[in-house]
Amino acid sequence: MRLVQVFVPQGDRELVLETADRTGVDYAVSEETSRGEFEAVVSIPVPPAAVEPLLSSFRSAGLAEDSYIVVTAAETIVSNRTTELTGRFGATRISREELQARAEDLAPATSTYVILLVVSTIISTAGLLLDSAATIIGAMVVAPLMGPALAASVGVVVDEDELATRGVVLQVGGLAAAIVTAALVGWLLRGTVLLPPGLDITTIPQVRERITPNALALFLALGSGVAGVISLTRNVGSVLVGVAIAVALVPPAATAGLGIAWGSPMVVVTAGTLVLVNLLSINLTALILLWISGYRPQQTANIERVYGRLRSRVVVLVVAIAVLSVVLGAVTYGTYQSATVEHDIQSELETMSDDPAFAELQFREIDVDYEPHDVYTGTQPSVTVLVERPPGEQEPDDFADRVRDRLESATGVDLQVIVELVDMQRSG
Known part of the structure; x- marks a missing residue:
């Protein structure tokens, strides 16, 4: 429930009370004894919807613009009179005014926003380098990205250009700051005793997850945008939703920063693409869902203009996401192809170990060098195979070719095969 308190300017008392009567709500009038600008305070308990x-009725009736209307959340209202009101206003969303106020509150002061985001990025970068999912998730609790992501969409829908612009600037500037921060942290840590010598960041699972994104990554961003709007309009679970939005944005941005520190364009491009796709998807779903939920500008005359702007933004976002999704689709296909080749190689080696044609030889895969981007560059996969054999046994000169032929037949791909032969004995 909400408690709406109207500070009634001199001469507007009857106007306010008649409007409340027409709306069919209960109210109480308190005489105002302040410096004389207001003659009464009218308190009205109503459901959020x-x-x-x-408020629209008060404005339509001509309530003075310099009046105060205060809306507060009531923790508990003890009365059986609220049942009828709740039944009449069955919607669950909050008012446009509350939505705008919450969006403004969720977008903190610039200095606070930058400090929290930098701290979150530092922790997230450490989590990536440590391959610690728990550390990364913990960092997301600090990241204040939910506010700007929703403020931009709310500003567009309710026709508040300042709020929309601030939301966009905070998002773009914040993610740029996150990338720079991660690059700086990576540059400072690289080559120190805190990291293994010659560390290849692409071999770290948490980093690799962000540089080999697939089309399913869209669902995280789209779902985060939907959850963000629901949490904002219904005032539930904002902390957890904020974590989900941050997870979609900060770790990929930190990964792109690490790519800069390690001088890896591939890491920068793939992680940067993931950041952009997630950012645009969150804003797209927020815009659409807010409009579908019925939020409109305060001035009815502005609805058509705002709808036109909204439609243009949606088209731009959809086109941008579609273009960037081509990259995600390419990475998805490349990842699938490289994984398929590796799986087929492993399966064939197991088959060869059991094949009587190879006697007592045992085949072990040591390494398959075939990255997703190799699918498009035409780079030949390189396979290193360890073959265990009984002591003293010699293999024919064309043995490596025979192994390669078997593996190429299984994968359907031309391979470069290196065979390492090792004499093997097992104790009884």
């Missing part, structure tokens, strides 16, 4: 139509 009734706030917006009530």
